Amino acid sequence: MILRPSQREQVLPLPVALISTVSEGGVRNVAPWSNLTPILRPLDEIVLASWIKRDTLDNIRATGEFVVSIPTASMVDEVMICARNYPPDVDEFEEAGLAPRPSVKVRPPGVKGCLAWMECVLKEEIARKNFSLVIGEVIHLEADDRYFNDSGEMDFERAQPLSVMLGREGMWFTRPIRSGRFVHYVEMTAGRTPVHPDQNTPHSER
Ligand SMILES: Cc1cc2nc3c(=O)[nH]c(=O)nc-3n(C[C@H](O)[C@H](O)[C@H](O)COP(=O)(O)O)c2cc1C
Numbered sequence: 076m077i078l079r080p081s082q083r084e085q086v087l088p089l090p091v092a093l094i095s096t097v098s099e100g101g102v103r104n105v106a107p108w109s110n111l112t113p114i115l116r117p118l119d120e121i122v123l124a125s126w127i128k129r130d131t132l133d134n135i136r137a138t139g140e141f142v143v144s145i146p147t148a149s150m151v152d153e154v155m156i157c158a159r160n161y162p163p164d165v166d167e168f169e170e171a172g173l174a175p176r177p178s179v180k181v182r183p184p185g186v187k188g189c190l191a192w193m194e195c196v197l198k199e200e201i202a203r204k205n206f207s208l209v210i211g212e213v214i215h216l217e218a219d220d221r222y223f224n225d226s227g228e229m230d231f232e233r234a235q236p237l238s239v240m241l242g243r244e245g246m247w248f249t250r251p252i253r254s255g256r257f258v259h260y261v262e263m264t265a266g267r268t269p270v271h272p273d274q275n276t277p278h279s280e281r
Pocket residue numbers: 091104105106107108109110111124125126128129130131132154155157158159160161239
């Protein structure tokens with residue numbers, strides 16, 4: 076089957092995050108985001124792609140701060156309320172019935188009931204005509220202890236982080252499950268000289 080090049084998102088499982096920001100005037104905003112990725116393991120930056128007409132982008136430009144909260148699969152209804160196009164003076168926490176979770180290092184709150192919270196500051200914006208790539212530095216990262224084991228790894232079968240597969244007419248919300256196979260990072264570097272000191276250390280020993 077040949078797809079159009081612009082259908083590339085239909086073959087990629089994507090994460091779903093909630094990005095919260097605050098406007099210069101103090102209005103709280105939350106929006107779901109899937110075009111979001113860490114920039115290489117084990118660095119501390121993330122990049123997100125935003126259409127130009129987004130209150131989220133306006134607020135990040137104005138304040139330089141945002142929080143990425145990771146919702147559970149049970150939060151789809153709230154996620155979809157936040158996806159609606161509200162005017163910038165509407166508090167989307169209130170609209171979606173979401174409770175704020177005070178942040179440690181930035182002004183925007185995270186979303187209570189989520190699995191983890193990344194507090195970010197704007198590092199760089201790569202602006203195109205209709206969209207922008209926003210590079211943020213994660214300056215504080217916290218997760219709900221209940222879903223993490225002693226080695227600091229998420230039990231994602233219990234936590235059920237939300238993900239999505241996009242289709243032609245809509246999207247299927249999904250969540251990751253184990254495939255039955257675990258590999259150590261060291262398997263990627265077998266036979267090679269490590270290029271980063273972290274690379275040959277099993278995750279559990281870091
Ligand atoms: C699952 C999901 C993922 C989304 N991902 C993005 C995205 O990566 N970039 C984007 O610009 N909009 C994305 N959207 C659309 C925005 O969430 C939506 O337009 C929202 O109203 C923007 O709110 P804002 O104007 O308050 O920022 C996504 C929507 C959903 C439901």
